[in-house]
Amino acid sequence: MHADLLLHGALVLDGTGAAPIRRDIAIVGDRISEVRISEGAHTAADSIDLTALVLAPGFIDIHTHSDVSLLHDSAGESKVLQGVTTEVLGNCGFSAFPVGPGPRHVANLTAHLGRLGDAPTEIGWTGLDAYGAALGPLALNVATLVGHGALRIAAMDDPYGPATPQDVAAMARLLDEALAAGAYGMSTGLTHTPSSYAPAPEIEALAAVAARHGALYATHARAVAGGEFAAVDEALGAAGRTGVRLQYSHLALNEPANWGRHADALRRFETATASGLDAGFDVYPYDASSSALIQYLPEWVQKDPAGADRRRALAAIGEGWYGGIPWHWDRVTISDAADPALVGLTLGQIADLWGRSPEEVVLDLCAAPDGGSAQAVLHYRREEDVRAFLSHPLAVVGSDGNAVPVAGRGKPHPRSFGTFPRVLGRYVRERGDLALADAVRRMTSAPADRLGLADRGRIRAGAVADLVAFDPETISDRATFTEPRQAPAGVALTIVSGRVVARDGKVGAERPGKVLRRG
Template identity: 40%
Template structure:
């Protein structure tokens, strides 16, 4: 029998950005059934929310939990932040659609170079329906909203080749995209610095975005450049939005590298200008001055043409070594130099002593130039090296975070410290949402509490068209977070990233407690959300 809950005397922020009011919230059968002062309900379990903010569960607009959900289904690193819904399949990296035969193997090989693990037995589905069924069988601890990954879409149809699709291939990609959207995918993401997405021309992306526009779905893009080419990359995204009519979300808006600090705020201003002209463009952001992605991000696209095996072959080719090492050196310099690139995780245990250490330390230990150390490590680990890059500025971060059209997105994954505690991960996996509320609301006063909660709830719900979530209203799903505004803060850092935040007292997912009195309940009642119409 389902238990009803009554949250009493909390400061209710409904997610809209309006000022809060002291009220009670009654939950029954997975829904919000009433809100107001002095509510009562026979048989309901009463939770004293005096001194707490009661808000909609946070919607993480940019995550990579597509694979980690299989080994950490409850996603404790997310629910302990108050996250009740994650939008997955970002940066063009995802697990569907899946081509046949060698295309399936090619996708699995490609994903093996990224953070996360495939389920036992690998990929045994073909489409959004099959992937969703696989996730539903394990019982996720929060709601998951998958997008189509452009990288997977391209691999399914034409592999990892650096070329323009034929007319027939373009039609097939559009057909697969349409099918995924009809099955409930929330849009399509691109990763235009990662092969094979980086091989796509603007015309290909705009044509696919037209399919999204026709279905009312989102085009979310890790744009083509975030340093020297940031202005041109933003312009490309704006042009795709304008020409296709699709709603465009620029992922984790930022400017990488000290020579380009300040360009993040300039990019935000350009988006604001486009919006004033009627272009449907938005952004999300995480509140840290470091990025995290594969070490292969230091390689030029031509090295990765044809997929992982072709990349490893080129890394071993003595005739290409000089050209590759120069490109790696240049990109590493943009990202702050070898001292500011830290190894986060590796495929094998052979190089485990380097996890948490910088490329400069790796190079010193091996008596190699830093660029040679990068190439050697990638070869030894089959390309599967994750790294953290300390290359962003506080000025850009703070200039972007105040925008009312920029949502909060962690760019992280749902992790379990009991299973993942040995990995040197980015602290955003555990601390993104409390960090905004603690540092940028309470300590620095850059945002009001109401505005910050909106950026975590109603705003991402509106961008993606997620109905029945993101606001506190009778009839909405009972995704709820109750937190202490005077105490909430992130505790995870780069030295000790697997630390839960403070101040999150209660989290409900579809009316079931996932966090109670600051502790995980071990109960997961999340769903794979499917977009309808």
């Protein structure tokens, strides 16, 4: 058979966790047509010699926040250069749709999406189809969840408070429409307003809609001081009562009192899955987190930092974030802000620079006109917990990062530039926490199965030709917290739908990515 593209002699990891085997991969159109013994005698319009490399399915990043960044730059450079071929949007309660009627709904959603680091310049869509069209030609694929925050904003005149039964019914209707249009599930962000205002019955009413569609429920759980394990229990309880497939987002222990207690969290998932619950979690391989700084304010201050009673707000901030986790001002670094001179400084350093208390710095940064987009990196985790979560059988890899240009403003968390190579370099090759084939499975077939992507995540005849070739001896992340905007080493080739989108550290002009739809 004559192929459009022949990948010759690669050591193939098929994504299932099976041992590698030397094979040729023939691609016709956007599909793998054959996986055959490497003989060197096949014909193709184009042929690439991969005898020194491992070939794997393209990585599926199950947890991203590229909803806005891909509107601004469709190349997705920081992810494509890692070998990511599919981004899953709509996490942590954020999504670009649905959009409610009228300018107030649009303004609320625009401000909400700004917490991802950058707001859309204009929202000219209402649902998935028009949003997908607005994304334009993409270098990589996207699949999207529906954010609970976006549902509240679309359904409620005031999403920052209790929802009436009519409001919940309206959210359920919007979610049902989005899932019918091809969204892959729903997400909550229960430390982000307005999602955080929802009690358990509201969440479960919407999770039941996802369950009826056979869709995923991904949750950024309701973490409060002293409540990290209760947050796991709440998420598992919702799944148990509704039958929804649960994806627990970026499992971690952020509270110093809980550092080292990974077994207490993992035991909960093990007990739940042993009883028949369909639950798993994703992890990114860093001992620091990142988010909009405003997330760490009390709900009532998040709603209007500039208009909040200042004395009361400062007192509440001083009590700790998430209601009592103690601030260590040298552990929190500003990664993006309207004033570029603040980027890379800790809250303590800014307090010294401004001659104000750190509490005032936090409030003033968030109360600025674009303060909702100020981003911070928090060094509140331990490596031992990261390693335990990452190596657990229920774990898959998700970056919690954005697809962005490598060159750009700010110093974002390095997860946007190095998550997948870091797993393969640090935790496979250097530390031996994972076998190479199993690590690849956690980045390919396992997230595909969680989402329901039937024709991706595996190298087999008939599958979509989303692929990555890398050198297992050199693959590594080069992004650091001080210099994050660096592409990884050792990723030779990224292929989306049978077309080469990146080679040897450079993204080309091809834009074969698709907006994927469930069902």
